Amino acid sequence: MALCRPCLGIRIYLLLPYIVTFKSYHIMSNHKTPVDIHDEVNYDPTVWVPKAHSHGTKGLWKTFWILLFLTVADIGLYFTLDPGIFRNGIFIFLGVVKAAFIVYSFMHLTFEHKGLKKSIVLPMIFVIYLIVLMLSEAYYWLDLNWL
């Protein structure tokens, strides 16, 4: 421990300029002058970000109306259909549709790279596997309750 303490002190001392300075990004990347953060030729990983561009608000409002309509439809179906596997199936289906709209429109997954899209959506197969596994177990429990 005695050896560690001065070490830590030195580290904090060395990091101090980066912590207290506002424009720490420029110091860390050894740029004397402000850099172009979107520059793809002189690529600098400490400051570089992809250039953001808006896709407009029209699609977002459309998604809002779809979500609102589906939620109202949920409530409407709750009071019109008889309870059972069919109604529950519709609710889950509508839930997945709503979730897809949120992910693809609000979270802009449509505009992401193909690889990212796949790596986010494909792992959901594990959830489907879990659902199948646990629901078959649940029906077995239900049988046990009847006995």
Place this chain on the structure above:
Amino acid sequence: MMWFFLLSDAFTFSSLLVGYATVRFSFPQANETQMAELRKEMPFGTDVHEMFHANPDGFVGAMNDRGIFAETQWPAPELVFNHFPGHHLHWPLMFVSLMTFILIMSSVTMVLAVEAGQRMERKKVEIFMLLTIIGGLMFLGCQAWEWTKFIGEGAKLYTNPFGPVTFAALFFLVTGFHGFHVLSGVVINFIIYLNVLRGTYEERGHYEMVEKVGLYWHFVDLVWVFVFTFFYLI
């Protein structure tokens, strides 16, 4: 990285919800013919409070005779979540619809803040982030009210007057876990909002942080879609 954090969080929530579904499906549903009778006796807007206080024993007895709130069957959500602030009328699922609307609305203001950030319009980002924070706080307030009502009726982690104990326990666990996500989302949004006010992102040259907290906020909304479906509809 935010996407991968959210992916892991999605797994956590799906485990909780699949766990709930497993327990839920292992119980039989409320008896439909008796539910239909009850709906005729208690149509939308009935003063349940007055009905109960006119004849408490008779009211509870009628429910028990029908086995509506028996421990062996899952209660119908319309009989559990039927309160609305300001009156004692039977308004099934109306309050939770309002909560859902508030959360969807705050999601819209968040995505508008993100969109304004992409165009580097600081003023609009400020306004929409503030609206998002207000929406989040409204949602939390609604949830606090609902919890208070539910606890006041005797539902705890270990007891549940409406049926199986696991119903109340999982309700508090999952909505609590989601509510804590909303709370942390509001706190993170507030920090980013202060940074926007201070001009940090204007100086940095991009509003990517707003996009990142936006992702988190939409994820919270996404989870609510499923919490709403599983706890209030099924």
